[in-house]
Amino acid sequence: MAKKENSTITWDTFSEGLWHDNPVFVMLLGMCPVLAVTNSAINALAMGLATTFVLLASGTLISLLRHSIPKQVRIATYIVIIATFVTIVDYTIQAISLDLYNALGAFIQLIVVNCMILGRAEAYASRNRPVKAVVNALGMGIGFTFALLCLGVVREILGAGSLFGFDLFGPRFEPWVVMVLPAGGFLVLGAWLLLFEWLKQRKERTELEPAAETR
Amino acid sequence: MTTETLSFIFLNAVLANNFVLALFLGLCPFLGVSGKLNTALPMGLATMFVMLVSSICAYLINIVLVSFDIEFLRLIAYIAVIASAVQLVEMTLKKFSPGLFRSLGIFLPLITTNCAILGLALFQTFKEYDFLQSLVYALGAGTGFILAILLMAGLREKLELSTMPSITQGAAVSLMLGGLLSLSFMGFAGLGG
Numbered sequence: 001m002a003k004k005e006n007s008t009i010t011w012d013t014f015s016e017g018l019w020h021d022n023p024v025f026v027m028l029l030g031m032c033p034v035l036a037v038t039n040s041a042i043n044a045l046a047m048g049l050a051t052t053f054v055l056l057a058s059g060t061l062i063s064l065l066r067h068s069i070p071k072q073v074r075i076a077t078y079i080v081i082i083a084t085f086v087t088i089v090d091y092t093i094q095a096i097s098l099d100l101y102n103a104l105g106a107f108i109q110l111i112v113v114n115c116m117i118l119g120r121a122e123a124y125a126s127r128n129r130p131v132k133a134v135v136n137a138l139g140m141g142i143g144f145t146f147a148l149l150c151l152g153v154v155r156e157i158l159g160a161g162s163l164f165g166f167d168l169f170g171p172r173f174e175p176w177v178v179m180v181l182p183a184g185g186f187l188v189l190g191a192w193l194l195l196f197e198w199l200k201q202r203k204e205r206t207e208l209e210p211a212a213e214t215r
Numbered sequence: 216m217t218t219e220t221l222s223f224i225f226l227n228a229v230l231a232n233n234f235v236l237a238l239f240l241g242l243c244p245f246l247g248v249s250g251k252l253n254t255a256l257p258m259g260l261a262t263m264f265v266m267l268v269s270s271i272c273a274y275l276i277n278i279v280l281v282s283f284d285i286e287f288l289r290l291i292a293y294i295a296v297i298a299s300a301v302q303l304v305e306m307t308l309k310k311f312s313p314g315l316f317r318s319l320g321i322f323l324p325l326i327t328t329n330c331a332i333l334g335l336a337l338f339q340t341f342k343e344y345d346f347l348q349s350l351v352y353a354l355g356a357g358t359g360f361i362l363a364i365l366l367m368a369g370l371r372e373k374l375e376l377s378t379m380p381s382i383t384q385g386a387a388v389s390l391m392l393g394g395l396l397s398l399s400f401m402g403f404a405g406l407g408g
Contacts, residue, residue, distance in 0.1 A: 028246065028386055029243075031239075031242040031243060031246065032239050032240055032241070032242050032243075032330045033239075035239045035242065036238070036239035036240075075298070075324075075327075076295070076298055079294050079295075079298060079327070080291055080294075080295070083290050083291040083294050084291065086290060087287060087290050087291070090290075091287070106334060106337045106338065106341070109290055109333075109337055110240075110330045110333060110334055110337070112290060112294055112333065113294075113327075113328040113329065113330045113332075113333050114328075114330075115243055115325065115328045118328055178398070181397075181401065182236060182237050182238075182239060182397045182401075183394045183395075183397040183398040183401065184394075185239065185394075186390050186391070186393040186394030186397055187390075187391065187394035189390050190387050190388070190389075190390035190391040190393075190394060193385075193386055193387035193390060194387045197385075197387060201381065
């Protein structure tokens with residue numbers, strides 16, 4: 001093979017998707033399912049797990065086939081591989097729980113066009129050994145699920161006064177209906193991004209100040 | 216076969232169930248290419264064109280798939296058609312307008328992974344629209360997408376001239392704007408179903 005591959009697996013291989021390069025909060029990939037199905041925590045969790053499965057399976061297969069896929073048709077090949085696994089997930093969820101299937105609607109099939117999965121296939125799985133690709137895909141998948149849960153939990157608590165279907169505040173709570181509507185999705189994700197940006201800037205300031213004092 | 220009138224389907228897709236602001240489809244270009252008005256419009260038009268082509272193809276493919284009883288291949292067939300349609304648009308733009316081709320950059324091939332387009336093909340199949348209804352639906356969805364991305368681009372151009380706290384720079388404020396736009400589009404909810 002022409003290119004030498006860096007084959008060591010470190011903690012970073014796994015953890016980069018969790019926090020530092022979180023697909024949702026940092027790279028802003030795969031926004032459509034992030035906003036659309038996070039109106040309750042359970043939907044968010046299901047969507048995250050389905051996406052993680054597709055990410056893992058397609059990452060493994062693409063990594064195994066990486067030397068036999070011609071460069072010119074690689075994107076088409078990746079898409080077909082991803083579409084195959086999404087079809088599997090689609091029929092599996094339909095068999096397990098029809099309620100969940102109806103709640104997620106077309107967004108299960110739309111996992112195919114989640115830019116994050118294609119992005120990881122192109123940027124990572126096609127360049128690394130299967131084991132390394134799997135570890136990285138797992139980290140990315142967990143990071144994605146975590147981000148979905150962040151949104152789902154906030155939107156369910158504020159919008160319905162419950163968490164995973166359990167009532168939290170009793171009957172006197174007036175739900176913020178806007179939170180489960182589309183507008184709420186944009187606002188909650190915007191708020192999370194503001195929070196992370198604020199934390200990041202505060203961290204940078206505290207790192208800078210001691211350095212300035214010693215000078 | 217549904218009996219919805221064509222004008223209802225069109226208005227529903229443009230306003231009440233706007234693909235971007237109510238159904239959350241096609242957010243990547245909505246957030247990514249909406250920085251300037253003069254790239255947002257061509258992006259919207261290109262997306263609309265791909266929508267029309269893929270809607271027609273999806274309708275024909277679905278007839279074939281149903282007649283052979285192999286609907287489980289629907290997803291793979293649709294995505295292959297969309298990818299080819301995007302390739303067509305890309306080659307056309309590259310030939311006739313290289314400057315525009317460069318300014319759209321990576322987002323042009325990414326139309327393939329624009330969920331609005333696959334979503335449109337899937338929805339028209341779920342709703343069992345006939346040929347004319349599918350076409351009008353695609354036209355409405357495309358118009359809705361252009362409307363949303365133009366509104367967003369206009370807002371963001373104005374925003375560049377104002378001073379904001381440093382933490383709101385970038386994606387966070389775009390999302391907040393999207394939320395406000397989405398709120399205002401909820402006013403159209405009574406129009407559709």
